[in-house]
Amino acid sequence: MASRSRDWRLWAGLLVGLHLLSAYLGRHRLLINTEIWALYHTGRPLAEQLAAVRADLVHPPLFYLIERGWFRLFGASDGAARLLPVVINIPALILFTWFARRVSPHWRVASLLFAGADLAPGQTLTLVRMYGLVILWVLLALIVWDGWRERPGGLALVSWTLAMTLLVYTHSSGLLVVAAFLAVNWLFGPHQLLFSAACAASLAAFLPWALFKLPVYEARGLETNL
Numbered sequence: 509m510a511s512r513s514r515d516w517r518l519w520a521g522l523l524v525g526l527h528l529l530s531a532y533l534g535r536h537r538l539l540i541n542t543e544i545w546a547l548y549h550t551g552r553p554l555a556e557q558l559a560a561v562r563a564d565l566v567h568p569p570l571f572y573l574i575e576r577g578w579f580r581l582f583g584a585s586d587g588a589a590r591l592l593p594v595v596i597n598i599p600a601l602i603l604f605t606w607f608a609r610r611v612s613p614h615w616r617v618a619s620l621l622f623a624g625a626d627l628a629p630g631q632t633l634t635l636v637r638m639y640g641l642v643i644l645w646v647l648l649a650l651i652v653w654d655g656w657r658e659r660p661g662g663l664a665l666v667s668w669t670l671a672m673t674l675l676v677y678t679h680s681s682g683l684l685v686v687a688a689f690l691a692v693n694w695l696f697g698p699h700q701l702l703f704s705a706a707c708a709a710s711l712a713a714f715l716p717w718a719l720f721k722l723p724v725y726e727a728r729g730l731e732t733n734l
Contacts, residue, residue, distance in 0.1 A: 520602045526623065539636065543636045546571075546637070549561070563724055568679065568680065568717055570674065575592065589636045596640040596644055600644045601619070603648070604618075604647055611654075641678050642675065656668060673710045676711070
């Protein structure tokens, strides 16, 4: 058992090393316009930044606020900006490797394919955007839900609800993920009504932001952004 545990740790360490090498090789990549837009507003007053994010009909504010705090800690530079997705992707690589080992005998192949999504410099998960954070929240939710399925408990349900709330505040596609978890739990999970209440709680937590953006939707519709 100790040997198997060491085996997945070594494999995860290899994937993290490859990710760091990829990030280093891509350190001179030019930032794209959406990255520049977000980083520019990160340096503006908070009220101005939130007004700009409000006008973006697709993305909620969490990642933009994380960028703001990151720049306060490490300075507003291209290097600091590029480091943020690296820091987010490292725990995602480790968690995916650990989880894949639990559910599949082909966990090495699965984790290598997962890592391959961000090994090439300039790929989506290496962008200074919210996509890597979306993956991290989904992984945490999967792991917590798997524990909830095997051993239902209040802590697991609260943790899952928190992960989903962070997800929907990171990217609007998180609303679809909540619906997917709801469907899967009704088919394969325990305490369907209680879990449905947790889903409703994560959606209710998103309601203040939805109401904040509602006047923009009413004035412009979705077509401007989609």
